[in-house]
Amino acid sequence: MRKVSRWFQRNLIRIYAGVAFTYLLIPIAYTVAFSFNDGGKSNLIWKGFTFNNWLNPCGAPEVCTALGNSIKIGFLATTFATILGTMIAFAIGRHKFRGRSATNLLIFLPMATPEIVLGASLLSLFLTLKINPGFWPTVIAHVMFCISFVVVTVKARIASLDPRLEQAAMDLYANEVETFRRVTFPLVAPGIAGAALLAFSLSFDDFIITNFNSGTMTTFPKFVYVSAARGIPPQANVIGSSMFLIALVIVILGQIVGRKRAVK
Amino acid sequence: MKMSKSGISSPRTPYLLLLPGIGFLFTFFIWPIANLAQTSTQTPVAGGDTGSYEQTLRWRNYIDAFVENKEQFGRSFLYASLATILALAIAYPLAYAIAFKAGKLKNVLLVLVVAPFFTSFLLRTIAWKQILGEQGFVVPTLRSLHIIAPSTTLTSSAFAVVAGMTYNFLPFMTLPLYASIDRIDPRTLEASGDLYANGFTTFRKVTFPLSLPGVVAGTLLTFIPAAGDYVNAAILGSPETKMIGNVIDSRFFKIVDYPTAAALSFTLMAAILVLVTVYIRKAGTEELV
Numbered sequence: 001m002r003k004v005s006r007w008f009q010r011n012l013i014r015i016y017a018g019v020a021f022t023y024l025l026i027p028i029a030y031t032v033a034f035s036f037n038d039g040g041k042s043n044l045i046w047k048g049f050t051f052n053n054w055l056n057p058c059g060a061p062e063v064c065t066a067l068g069n070s071i072k073i074g075f076l077a078t079t080f081a082t083i084l085g086t087m088i089a090f091a092i093g094r095h096k097f098r099g100r101s102a103t104n105l106l107i108f109l110p111m112a113t114p115e116i117v118l119g120a121s122l123l124s125l126f127l128t129l130k131i132n133p134g135f136w137p138t139v140i141a142h143v144m145f146c147i148s149f150v151v152v153t154v155k156a157r158i159a160s161l162d163p164r165l166e167q168a169a170m171d172l173y174a175n176e177v178e179t180f181r182r183v184t185f186p187l188v189a190p191g192i193a194g195a196a197l198l199a200f201s202l203s204f205d206d207f208i209i210t211n212f213n214s215g216t217m218t219t220f221p222k223f224v225y226v227s228a229a230r231g232i233p234p235q236a237n238v239i240g241s242s243m244f245l246i247a248l249v250i251v252i253l254g255q256i257v258g259r260k261r262a263v264k
Numbered sequence: 265m266k267m268s269k270s271g272i273s274s275p276r277t278p279y280l281l282l283l284p285g286i287g288f289l290f291t292f293f294i295w296p297i298a299n300l301a302q303t304s305t306q307t308p309v310a311g312g313d314t315g316s317y318e319q320t321l322r323w324r325n326y327i328d329a330f331v332e333n334k335e336q337f338g339r340s341f342l343y344a345s346l347a348t349i350l351a352l353a354i355a356y357p358l359a360y361a362i363a364f365k366a367g368k369l370k371n372v373l374l375v376l377v378v379a380p381f382f383t384s385f386l387l388r389t390i391a392w393k394q395i396l397g398e399q400g401f402v403v404p405t406l407r408s409l410h411i412i413a414p415s416t417t418l419t420s421s422a423f424a425v426v427a428g429m430t431y432n433f434l435p436f437m438t439l440p441l442y443a444s445i446d447r448i449d450p451r452t453l454e455a456s457g458d459l460y461a462n463g464f465t466t467f468r469k470v471t472f473p474l475s476l477p478g479v480v481a482g483t484l485l486t487f488i489p490a491a492g493d494y495v496n497a498a499i500l501g502s503p504e505t506k507m508i509g510n511v512i513d514s515r516f517f518k519i520v521d522y523p524t525a526a527a528l529s530f531t532l533m534a535a536i537l538v539l540v541t542v543y544i545r546k547a548g549t550e551e552l553v
Contacts, residue, residue, distance in 0.1 A: 016357045017361035020354050020358045023431070027387075027431070030391040031387050085285060087281040095277060097275075114536065116512050117492065118293075120525060120526070128299055207495060208509075224384060224387055225495070228393075240383045
């Protein structure tokens with residue numbers, strides 16, 4: 001008896017972590033499981049196992065239209081936000097200039113503003129300018145809220161660089177442009193890639209700001225939200241599960257590449 | 265050699281790098297906020313169409329909007345605070361376990377913490393609704409074990425909304441906590457033990473203070489989005505659990521009452537900024553901002 005309670009005490013935190021992980025992962029397991037449900041349109045009750053939803057992910061046609069829009073918006077928003085954000089990060093991380101703390105504040109503010117305020121304010125601007133909400137207003141909205149996250153991620157990477165590496169390049173007679181191209185940029189690149197992935201996942205998953213600025217255009221989260229009342233078709237679960245698998249593969253590959261580099 | 269900190273050094277370089285991004289933020293963040301401020305004091309045009317407003321600098325809009333919706337404001341801050349406290353209670357031991365007890369599994373566990381980000385948060389929230397709903401397996405089980413009364417439901421309640429928010433923001437709490445706990449040198453904890461501190465004292469006097477930046481960052485990353493959230497309340501709640509986000513949303517889209525929506529948005533933002541500033545001052549980690 002004493003042994004049991006000792007073991008329990010020693011492993012308490014591990015047991016606790018196990019419970020917390022179960023809590024985190026239950027809805028994901030549920031989503032994946034119900035992508036195999038032969039549930040028809042509403043997919044509320046388990047009716048039997050089938051591969052049909054996976055073989056025919058566009059079986060509910062609106063799902064694929066919405067997904068297509070989300071991917072297009074995600075790529076455009078990620079590209080612009082990553083370029084603009086990386087430039088700001090280099091300015092803050094590598095230069096001294098007047099207005100630095102004001103710039104930092106401007107980067108911090110969008111992250112401290114609730115999404116509903118960002119979405120509502122942008123929509124009210126578009127309405128004032130007589131611009132109809134839709135595809136491009138949504139892209140603009142996504143670039144706006146992604147920039148700060150890119151800046152913070154890339155800035156952290158720049159700050160962690162050893163300045164001696166750049167000094168060494170200069171000592172070896174590389175000029176500033178060469179040093180940047182061959183030393184600084186390759187070292188910062190993983191941070192930029194991480195920032196781009198973060199931007200894409202934020203954009204792809206955004207509902208609140210998108211809902212304000214997209215008008216009648218659907219995106220994947222919008223489709224899920226609207227169809228929640230009458231039940232989501234299992235194809236939506238298929239897409240959710242595939243995104244999960246793709247992201248997992250990217251992260252694992254990233255870890256393996258990172259480890260190989262570290263070994264070299 | 266002159267270069268040590270600067271990359272391509274000309275005094276103009278930083279400004280050229282900043283110009284496009286900062287210009288973008290001024291146009292699509294600052295200007296909209298200013299425009300929203302302007303909308304918040306407008307009144308309907310007499311005899312005009314629905315949705316047409318003119319500037320009359322009616323500051324009472326703020327008072328009216330607040331008085332009319334003070335219940336929803338209170339609920340937003342109550343739910344967001346509860347979700348933040350619960351998330352901290354769940355995430356702290358989790359982050360501690362990953363940092364100090366995971367060994368070789370560390371990276372795998374970190375991937376599991378961010379795994380929820382990889383599936384749409386709406387799909388996960390709706391999954392909770394179905395798991396906790398009438399047709400899920402939890403409610404019938406609890407009823408047959410007589411843990412809950414036959415008429416009790418778990419969804420459409422404040423409990424479900426707070427649980428949903430806690431769940432959705434848990435990774436935002438865990439990651440910064442992990443980052444700062446992982447940085448703690450385990451030798452400081454050993455030293456504390458050598459000086460005859462017991463486990464609890466070590467935690468209170470060494471571990472917790474050293475992890476404070478993570479606690480502050482995590483609670484902010486949870487509280488701010490939670491206070492403005494309306495998706496959890498819309499999916500897992502009932503009309504009695506409406507939060508301020510639901511009101512702003514319906515003022516904009518259903519009632520086309522832009523001034524009230526704008527005034528509510530500003531009040532929410534101001535309340536959050538005040539709370540955050542006081543909180544950061546108290547916690548004494550100003551370098552975060």
